[in-house]
């Protein structure tokens with residue numbers, strides 16, 4: 001099987017990994033456009049905090065996620081997967097009561113401890129170093145002569161009828177919608193800003209042994225360094241970092257960790273999350289285009305759900321499975 005993967009963000013990386021694992025002849029092109037994956041914090045969390053419930057099929061997603069990133073760690077000889085407990089600030093007595101109740105049913109949840117009386121703890125979370133994954137995976141593809149940095153051209157699609165490719169897989173994230181030659185899928189851009197902050201001498205710091213969620217969150221990524229995020233914005237697609245959002249994130253942290261000293265902002269990134277209207281990914285045949293397939297709409301939880309659905313897409317391409325109703329790309333066609 002010869003497949004062409006368009007885009008090497010998280011989706012294209014996972015698809016090319018699983019394709020190679022099956023022994024397929026995989027080629028990847030990427031235009032080098034700004035990607036969501038290159039700015040993402042890479043956090044994974046089995047819980048949704050608004051109502052303190054498990055996220056969609058948490059256990060199945062987590063198991064496949066863990067196995068996949070461990071495989072990728074072994075292939076790329078890098079440390080990608082960082083397990084860390086997540087501490088959730090319990091904002092008021094009602095929320096703390098709900099947390100206590102849910103600890104009875106949900107194995108991920110622990111009640112507050114003496115050390116952290118105002119924080120519930122989630123096990124099973126952490127973060128994946130996506131920028132490192134993207135760069136090491138690209139190096140591997142280049143070394144094997146499987147990668148070209150360039151945009152998709154119509155000729156690539158014609159390769160299907162000429163027999164160059166058996167399948168083309170569209171992993172272009174929010175850029176898919178810019179291609180007016182294609183049937184349009186309803187994949188929207190949710191704009192996010194994210195900071196990297198560093199410790200200054202004598203400053204009080206965010207926690208360095210767990211992720212702290214206080215509505216916003218900090219992730220300790222290396223000694224003296226944290227990621228602080230993120231914003232969520234619709235109807236805006238520019239990639240200019242805004243001073244107002246930076247201040248908003250720093251103020252939120254300041255309120256959550258009173259007395260926090262000056263932290264130095266060393267990076268301020270902006271990206272567009274590809275999100276479908278029902279918050280489920282698009283996985284399967286691309287509507288109206290024989291031989292085309294799509295993995296898109298990974299949304300805010302690409303790290304957790306991406307591996308499972310990339311694996312499922314391989315089974316669909318191989319003819320061993322069909323698209324599930326919930327993630328069928330057809331449901332997102334406009335009109």
Ligand SMILES: Cc1cc2nc3c(=O)[nH]c(=O)nc-3n(C[C@H](O)[C@H](O)[C@H](O)COP(=O)(O)OP(=O)(O)OC[C@H]3O[C@@H](n4cnc5c(N)ncnc54)[C@H](O)[C@@H]3O)c2cc1C
Pocket residue numbers: 006007008009010011012029030031032033034035036037038039040041042043044150151152171172173174175176191192193194229230269270271272273274295296297298299300301302303304
């Ligand atoms: C600020 C922010 C924080 C985030 N934090 C998290 C997090 O903590 N945890 C989590 O799970 N998710 C997070 N996400 C979401 C996550 O980034 C996405 O779910 C995921 O990265 C989407 O990957 P993708 O491969 O579909 O798209 P992208 O990463 O956008 O990749 C698309 C790729 O396609 C290429 N491309 C586009 N057009 C063409 C073309 N015409 N020809 C060739 N190549 C093309 C681009 O160059 C790009 O490399 C975050 C996102 C943002 C913006």
